[in-house]
Amino acid sequence: MRYYSTNYQAPQASLKEAVVNGLAPDKGLYMPEHINPLPQQFFDHISELTFQQIACKVADAFFGEDVAAEDLHRIVCSTLSFDTPLVRVTSNIYALELFHGPTLAFKDVGARFMARLLQYFIRQERPAERSSRVNVLVATSGDTGSAVANGFLCVDGIHVYVLYPKGKVSPIQESQFTTLGQNITAIEIDGTFDDCQSLVKNAFMDADLKRHMSLTSANSINVARFLPQSFYYFYAYAQYLKLHAGNPGRLVFCTPSGNFGNICAGLFAWRMGLPVERFIAANNANDVFYRYLQSGNYKPKPSRQTIANAMDVGNPSNFARIQDLFGGSWEAICKSVSGATYTDSQIAETIRACHERHHYLLDPHGACGYRALEENLKDGETGIFLETAHPAKFKDTVESIVGAPVEMPARLAAFMQGKRRSIALGNDFAGFKNFLLSR
Numbered sequence: 001m002r003y004y005s006t007n008y009q010a011p012q013a014s015l016k017e018a019v020v021n022g023l024a025p026d027k028g029l030y031m032p033e034h035i036n037p038l039p040q041q042f043f044d045h046i047s048e049l050t051f052q053q054i055a056c057k058v059a060d061a062f063f064g065e066d067v068a069a070e071d072l073h074r075i076v077c078s079t080l081s082f083d084t085p086l087v088r089v090t091s092n093i094y095a096l097e098l099f100h101g102p103t104l105a106f107k108d109v110g111a112r113f114m115a116r117l118l119q120y121f122i123r124q125e126r127p128a129e130r131s132s133r134v135n136v137l138v139a140t141s142g143d144t145g146s147a148v149a150n151g152f153l154c155v156d157g158i159h160v161y162v163l164y165p166k167g168k169v170s171p172i173q174e175s176q177f178t179t180l181g182q183n184i185t186a187i188e189i190d191g192t193f194d195d196c197q198s199l200v201k202n203a204f205m206d207a208d209l210k211r212h213m214s215l216t217s218a219n220s221i222n223v224a225r226f227l228p229q230s231f232y233y234f235y236a237y238a239q240y241l242k243l244h245a246g247n248p249g250r251l252v253f254c255t256p257s258g259n260f261g262n263i264c265a266g267l268f269a270w271r272m273g274l275p276v277e278r279f280i281a282a283n284n285a286n287d288v289f290y291r292y293l294q295s296g297n298y299k300p301k302p303s304r305q306t307i308a309n310a311m312d313v314g315n316p317s318n319f320a321r322i323q324d325l326f327g328g329s330w331e332a333i334c335k336s337v338s339g340a341t342y343t344d345s346q347i348a349e350t351i352r353a354c355h356e357r358h359h360y361l362l363d364p365h366g367a368c369g370y371r372a373l374e375e376n377l378k379d380g381e382t383g384i385f386l387e388t389a390h391p392a393k394f395k396d397t398v399e400s401i402v403g404a405p406v407e408m409p410a411r412l413a414a415f416m417q418g419k420r421r422s423i424a425l426g427n428d429f430a431g432f433k434n435f436l437l438s439r
Ligand SMILES: *Cc1c(COP(=O)(O)O)cnc(C)c1O
Pocket: 105, 106, 107, 143, 256, 257, 258, 259, 260, 261, 262, 263, 310, 311, 365, 388, 389
């Protein structure tokens, strides 16, 4: 399969090139040249299949031409070492719980898959071409760093450097990438998240560094991180069929969105034949996409800080993919995707009400998704929202809203007990470069 850039100014790339480069040379996002529909027979029997079996079929449609069948099977199965159960919340609203992985957020799926696929490509290279190891650089304001670090943990031949802004990451998040050791190095930058991001960008552009070491990014725009997220949309459908004696009804998926990678994966699943009525993108106060749907004008804005902070994005990077998927037509996007936007106080009110009435504890991101379904579902529709993180990841916020302690899952508590280790650096590129060269 070839991958083209959403800016159409770069040569097409192979899967390996798209994964290793992340972004196309013209700064566009890579898109697969074809979206292969799955046969009707797959959908007829989907409820008899396991999550891993479903994911293997979907992965084969995307990556089957480029990755040997056995290897792809192994990569998918070892990525999906945890379940993503569909849980009933009200009579017509279900939560697809994506927080049962190592860092308790949906990004585990994409990060784990990408780590394994990158390792596959490294191993495939002839020894003469193989450099000693591949270095992954990732800047994080919290969640991405933990998913990437844990996804790549103990993956042979790859070393990960996580750059994070000093004092600006929650203690739970920080413990998820500073306590791992092994092939993960955490670097605490005396600066902001933007400083971390520009250090990483400068490193990729530095010819001298590139001569000395092989560098790659694990950015969320990477095709190996975003496409695998379609797996659980199919699995949600399979679970729903099981609960409803094979009658799919009219399904609406609602995805709490920031950079729009997750919902974009859902749209790919739909293009592959998943029977979905429509999608809703639920946003916090960062409402650029919502405004686009209302007006047809896309106007990026600086991001605003909210209690659903993983969605504090003012210029969603996957917007280009969504546009491309619909041939640039605003009308076509509006037909399949609607939007919703909620303030912090609406998010808090939703968490409180859902907990009281339905005894289901939402996290601030999932709360946007749940509320958008509550307000927008039409007669005869059933809604599935993606519960993108465990509420305990936002313990203080959620506890103060519901006025009760939030139970901490054992694997999250284990991170908190580990010894945090990081290397302190300034925000100047020369210092960062010297550090990398000295490794
Ligand atoms: C990253 C993240 C999101 C946003 O996902 P996108 O793919 O960027 O739209 C939503 N919720 C949580 C908990 C996240 O970590």
